[in-house]
Amino acid sequence: MNSKDQQSDETSDSVGDPFAEMRALLAYAGIRPPDDDLGSLARLHPGLLRRVERMHSIDTGDEVQAAVFRADEHSAGGC
Amino acid sequence: MPWTIEGAARDLRAGEITCEQLTAEMVDAADRLDPELGTYLARFDDEALLAARQADAELASGRDRGPLHGIPLGIKDIIATDEGPTTAQSLVQPQEWGAQGDGPLMARLRDAGAVVMGKTTTMEYAVGRPDFTKPFPIPRNPWNPDRWTGGSSSGTANGIASGQFLGGLGTDTGGSVRLPAAYCGISGHKPTFGLVPKSGCIPLGLSYDHIGPMARTAWDCAAMLTVMAGADPSDRTTVRRERVDYVSGLSGDLAATSIGVIRNQAIADATSESMMEVFDGAVADMATGGAKIESFEVPLYEAMAEGTFMALQAEAFAWHRSTLGTKWPEYGRPTRLTIAQGAMISAGDLVQIERVRQVARHRVLKAMDDAGVSVLVSPTTGYAATPFSGADPKAVSMAAIHTPAWNSTGFPAMSVPMGFDEDELPCGLQIIGRPFADAEVLRVGHAYQQLTNWHEGVAPIHA
Numbered sequence: 001m002n003s004k005d006q007q008s009d010e011t012s013d014s015v016g017d018p019f020a021e022m023r024a025l026l027a028y029a030g031i032r033p034p035d036d037d038l039g040s041l042a043r044l045h046p047g048l049l050r051r052v053e054r055m056h057s058i059d060t061g062d063e064v065q066a067a068v069f070r071a072d073e074h075s076a077g078g079c
Numbered sequence: 080m081p082w083t084i085e086g087a088a089r090d091l092r093a094g095e096i097t098c099e100q101l102t103a104e105m106v107d108a109a110d111r112l113d114p115e116l117g118t119y120l121a122r123f124d125d126e127a128l129l130a131a132r133q134a135d136a137e138l139a140s141g142r143d144r145g146p147l148h149g150i151p152l153g154i155k156d157i158i159a160t161d162e163g164p165t166t167a168q169s170l171v172q173p174q175e176w177g178a179q180g181d182g183p184l185m186a187r188l189r190d191a192g193a194v195v196m197g198k199t200t201t202m203e204y205a206v207g208r209p210d211f212t213k214p215f216p217i218p219r220n221p222w223n224p225d226r227w228t229g230g231s232s233s234g235t236a237n238g239i240a241s242g243q244f245l246g247g248l249g250t251d252t253g254g255s256v257r258l259p260a261a262y263c264g265i266s267g268h269k270p271t272f273g274l275v276p277k278s279g280c281i282p283l284g285l286s287y288d289h290i291g292p293m294a295r296t297a298w299d300c301a302a303m304l305t306v307m308a309g310a311d312p313s314d315r316t317t318v319r320r321e322r323v324d325y326v327s328g329l330s331g332d333l334a335a336t337s338i339g340v341i342r343n344q345a346i347a348d349a350t351s352e353s354m355m356e357v358f359d360g361a362v363a364d365m366a367t368g369g370a371k372i373e374s375f376e377v378p379l380y381e382a383m384a385e386g387t388f389m390a391l392q393a394e395a396f397a398w399h400r401s402t403l404g405t406k407w408p409e410y411g412r413p414t415r416l417t418i419a420q421g422a423m424i425s426a427g428d429l430v431q432i433e434r435v436r437q438v439a440r441h442r443v444l445k446a447m448d449d450a451g452v453s454v455l456v457s458p459t460t461g462y463a464a465t466p467f468s469g470a471d472p473k474a475v476s477m478a479a480i481h482t483p484a485w486n487s488t489g490f491p492a493m494s495v496p497m498g499f500d501e502d503e504l505p506c507g508l509q510i511i512g513r514p515f516a517d518a519e520v521l522r523v524g525h526a527y528q529q530l531t532n533w534h535e536g537v538a539p540i541h542a
Contacts (some may be wrong), residue, residue, distance in 0.1 A: 028424040029396075030404035033415075037407075040416055041423075048420055051385045052428045058382055060434040 018042040080104050080542070082535075084245050088146045091138065098149030098360035099184040102131035102194055106149045108243045109196070115224060116540060117216030117365040118153070118238040121238035122197035123162040127151065137192070145244070146302040146326070150466030153238040153247035155231075156198035157205055158290070160185055166306035167281050168215050168411045169203045171402055182279020183311040183502045184248075184290060191306040197287040201233025205255055205283045206231065206395065207377040207413030209332045209467065217467075220263060220541060221538035222504055224463035231255040231349040235293050242542030245292035246303055252391050254459075254482025257494035261507020262495045264536050266291040266524065268300040269482075270308065271515045272489030274320075278313035282398055284391030286316075297524035297533050299324035304517060320515060328518040329525040333368040338450035341373030346380075348447060349478035350461035353500040358458045361497040361508050361527070365456075368530045373450050379439035383484035386439075388477060391486075395431050396421025398473045398536040430510045440488045447513065454516075455524050457481050459494040459507030481509060491517040496533035505536065 013053060019035075026073040033041070081087035081096070090096045102515060106124050113119050144542035152271075155211040161167045165177030181189065200218045203210060207218050209227060220226040220235035221241040228237045228368045237260030239247060240264070249256040251269040271528025277290055292303035292322045305325045310317035340362055345366030347355070366372050396403075424432075447455070461479035462471070473479060490511055497508035508527065512520035529536050 004389065026392075028462055031402075031407065031419060031474065033419070036421075037412070037416060038407060041419055044420060048389070048423055049212055050493070052424065052431075055382065055386060055389075055428065055431050055435055058112055058379065058435050058438075060438045061433070066479060 018045065080242070081245070082242070082317070083295045084150050084302055085296065086283055087150055087245055089149070091149055092143070098131040098134040098178060098194065099128060100501065101149060102127050102151050104542070105196060105244050108241070108406065111179065112241050112542065114241055114290035114541060115217040115219065116221060116237050116241055117200055118241070119197045120156045120166055120168060120200055120215065120234070122136060123195060125163050127194050127196050134192050134194065142309060144190070144192035145306070146307065146382060147188065147306055147536065149194060149221060150246060150469050151194045151196045151244040152188065153196050153199045153235045153244045154517060155184070155201055155235050155247070155249050157250060157455060158182070158185065158248055159279040160195055160198065162195060163198065165198070167204045168201050169411075169414070171406050172281070173285065178283070179279065180249050180514065181380060183292040184275045184311055186305055187309075194443050195290075199238055199247065202231040203411045203414040204281065204395070204399070205250060205252065206342045206417045207411060210411040210413060212466075213411050215417075220464045221540040222464065226466055226504065227262065229259035232267070232293060234261050235378070236260055236267070239263070239265050239293060239295060241540055243422040245363050246292060246299055246385070250283070251289045251291050252287045252431050253486055254480050255461050257482045257507065258480060259511060260293055260494040261505065262464040264294055264505030264533070264538065265293060266297050266300050266323060266493065266495045266534060268493040268517070269384060269485065269491065269523065270304060270517050271491045273318040274515065274517060275307045275316035276309075276311035276317045278311060284392075284394040284486075285398070286394060287387055287391045289486070297493065297521050298329060299529055300493065301324060301329060301521045304521070308517070311479070312334060313440065323518055325518050325521050328522050330522055331526055331529045333365055333370040333526045335369070335531075336453045337371045337373060337456070338365060338523070339373050339450055339455040341377055341457040343377050343380045345478065346457055346461070346481055349473065349476065350458055354458050354506055355390060356417050357438070357498040357500060357506045358508065362456065364530050365527060368475050368526065373452055375446070375450055375455055377455070377484065378442035378446055379435065380484055382435050382488040383439045386435055386540055387483035387487045389424055390432045392417060393424045394421070400402055436487050443488060444513065449504065452520050453512065457509050461511040463500040463502065463504035463506055470510065490514055491520045493524050495522050496536060497531070498533055499536075507535075515533060523524050
């Protein structure tokens, strides 16, 4: 099985299974919690997603384009 | 024995007490109260008494370093000091991290003559809840030891409220200076982001963290902030500005001060009737004192509050990622579950949170301009100190903490005592100002404390 197939299998296994989705999500970050913690995080996830969606529903227009990096000289780290 | 930094500074110069006597009294108080209240993770009794004797010798020789000369302080144990390790109240934190010793902020306090009494309790890495499964003291509230102090600057708050030291340092990422100040009946100030250097402090949310002074009164916080404020090259988030003597700006009255009273429904919905009655009384007192009162709706208030918690989780995750992978079981459960949620927030999500943050910040400032107000006020929390078990779920919900929006904007915000609820527990009044208008926030807090005596309340468990 090539890596693409393997990824496809893992995805199909996890779809609709919050526990498996959480396991896969955290594995990408190098974290493999025990099942009881995974269960707790899987229960917290929908609420977090709702809050994230609320952020994306706010019209920020063109007031700012992204997180801002300032190369100014007024901060202590400046020239 | 003096209760405040202001009173101690006066008594020391009047010869009514020495720095050594003051420190010795505080050591005695810790001997009696720390075991019950869980104030300290480490005490530096010998070093403190030595520093106090040196402070006495300097005063005797005519060298006076200012209001903090000989003043005993407690330091939250995520801030490194010369005396000992920094544990972050965690089994994960490497012992050698604290070996770096004083950062610029601690060096400033020490140069101002402060006496470091010890390192105070927090929640693990300043997140989560009190964790009874770990081998650390549980910080208890001097007004009722079955109640929590609030966090995460827990030991600093209960140490001041119980008379084990006169001031101290807390850190505030979502409210961790203001919340324990409110729960314990003291004053606490979150400075403008960029005013106080954070080098030497373990980060939680890198762009939401603030180190702030905690003490009994706004005057005491102003004296501490005067020493603490100022840019340092070791912290590139700090901003170079003219130095300010925050004590000299304490006019003592509210005449011609326009105050916006936050009336967002989200706050009303998450605040008890008892707390709201106390808050309305505080607003009435300020009006009696000459303030002009305006009703104020904070734009994007809930988005700022929710964005703070999500972004701090993402930022904390960035700092803890490698250790979470290798030491998961050694973290306390509340801590690891909180930080791991940062892995669920995508890069795109974080960018949007940051965009909302910046838009909200501009809209709040514009709304303040349009209303002509210099500060905003709200209850610091919706409920007073919560019990360790059996708490009303509304009282322990994140919505009942009215502080995190101001970590999003980075505006200065402080909590001062404003009365007691139906259970005789302290309630906090939050005062919020424009960026770098810390002097105005402290001025309003101090003027309110000239109108009221809530800050003089004595907790049942006290030295």
